[in-house]
Amino acid sequence: MSAANDNRPSRWWIAAVPVAIVTMLLANGFRVPVFWYQSGQHREIASGDANEWVSVTEETSDAHGDLTRKYDVRFAGLGGAETAYESRAGEFTLPEGMVARSVKLDFRAEPDQVLKHCAVTLIDDEGREYRVGHVEDDLGAKITVCVPEETPGPSAPIVDAETRGTLPPEEQPRPSEWSASPAIAVPADARFVEVRISFENPDYVRIRLLS
Amino acid sequence: MRRGIATAAFVIAAMGLGRLITDHMPLTDAADKPFIQTGAVDETVALDYADVTVTGVHVTPTIMGNPASAAGGRWLVVDTEIVARQAPTVMAGFFLVDAQDRRWIASLRGPECVTSARLATGVRHYASICFDIPKQALDGARLMATRGPWDSHESTFRRDDVAQIDLGIKAAEVDALWAQKDAVNIRQSGPVAPDAPDAPDAPDAPEEARQ
Numbered sequence: 001m002s003a004a005n006d007n008r009p010s011r012w013w014i015a016a017v018p019v020a021i022v023t024m025l026l027a028n029g030f031r032v033p034v035f036w037y038q039s040g041q042h043r044e045i046a047s048g049d050a051n052e053w054v055s056v057t058e059e060t061s062d063a064h065g066d067l068t069r070k071y072d073v074r075f076a077g078l079g080g081a082e083t084a085y086e087s088r089a090g091e092f093t094l095p096e097g098m099v100a101r102s103v104k105l106d107f108r109a110e111p112d113q114v115l116k117h118c119a120v121t122l123i124d125d126e127g128r129e130y131r132v133g134h135v136e137d138d139l140g141a142k143i144t145v146c147v148p149e150e151t152p153g154p155s156a157p158i159v160d161a162e163t164r165g166t167l168p169p170e171e172q173p174r175p176s177e178w179s180a181s182p183a184i185a186v187p188a189d190a191r192f193v194e195v196r197i198s199f200e201n202p203d204y205v206r207i208r209l210l211s
Numbered sequence: 212m213r214r215g216i217a218t219a220a221f222v223i224a225a226m227g228l229g230r231l232i233t234d235h236m237p238l239t240d241a242a243d244k245p246f247i248q249t250g251a252v253d254e255t256v257a258l259d260y261a262d263v264t265v266t267g268v269h270v271t272p273t274i275m276g277n278p279a280s281a282a283g284g285r286w287l288v289v290d291t292e293i294v295a296r297q298a299p300t301v302m303a304g305f306f307l308v309d310a311q312d313r314r315w316i317a318s319l320r321g322p323e324c325v326t327s328a329r330l331a332t333g334v335r336h337y338a339s340i341c342f343d344i345p346k347q348a349l350d351g352a353r354l355m356a357t358r359g360p361w362d363s364h365e366s367t368f369r370r371d372d373v374a375q376i377d378l379g380i381k382a383a384e385v386d387a388l389w390a391q392k393d394a395v396n397i398r399q400s401g402p403v404a405p406d407a408p409d410a411p412d413a414p415d416a417p418e419e420a421r422q
Contacts, residue, residue, distance in 0.1 A: 185331055
């Protein structure tokens, strides 16, 4: 074997193996952000307890580029036990054992913040999620779930020609503090442990209801 | 010599490891296959994300409405009841498989026919899925119901639960079903039971009220 030093087999591949493995994982890794992380609520951007103000700063973007959305939210309680609820076709009666509970939320935000299209989710002690306001939800309120119906504030510009923070003519600016109480269809006997407020996946705000 | 033995041992070990991976890891077919849960008419099929029940099957040349919709072959209308147990869910994959494993996609052409269901947690959703099919597709027809819409490589529901519900059509019944001439009236999909008194289009409502 003494002559082998001159023409022994190449060993560069030993160093290449870990590089190849890392490259393979990275090349496949796009699935994790695309199919999992960005397609659900996976990043808690703020949290707090019931009846305390939670300050939220969320990174978002519109036609003009990146911006931050800032607001404060406080969970003030669950109310209501209506059996009437809204669907696309109009009002209907919820099935036996289910009620529409209103989620009482107080908000504080500058009038120029875009707060339409929020989704509110109640999570019970069995991990079941009940949601209103998401674009995929057919039942319940839409668009103005977290804002006053008459003065919801501005929409996010979706083309360059629109300016940020403009309101339709004759619409009054949103007050700097207001309350909203969207209703969610839930089982009458469910015990809720968490409420989430979310605008865009994967970000959400978590408010703990039972401690 | 010793080095030769070591190299041989290394190669054999690497091949053994490769064999273990190909034998025990889900590759190719197994990595893509959905999890099929089978059932029959009036049986509830429990999927991870929803319970699916076929409550009625109709074969007709005409779906009533304004305008009524005539089938190229015959309409196979499948009435379903679906309830999401854990979280709001969108089911966009409803298709038909016949005895020869040919696939038929759902049609939107008939009034009130739907091709997807947006489910609120815990609220039973009623939907009628319509397929315009030729005679030979009736025998052994099965409804497939899942979250991802059907596409040619079935990538949208790989590794996901899929309900496969036998619609109970036997070869001997095909002629009689094909000869049926009665038009079928399809109720609006949504959270209201089709025969509930407050259904938006109750059977005795005048035809104009449906529009």
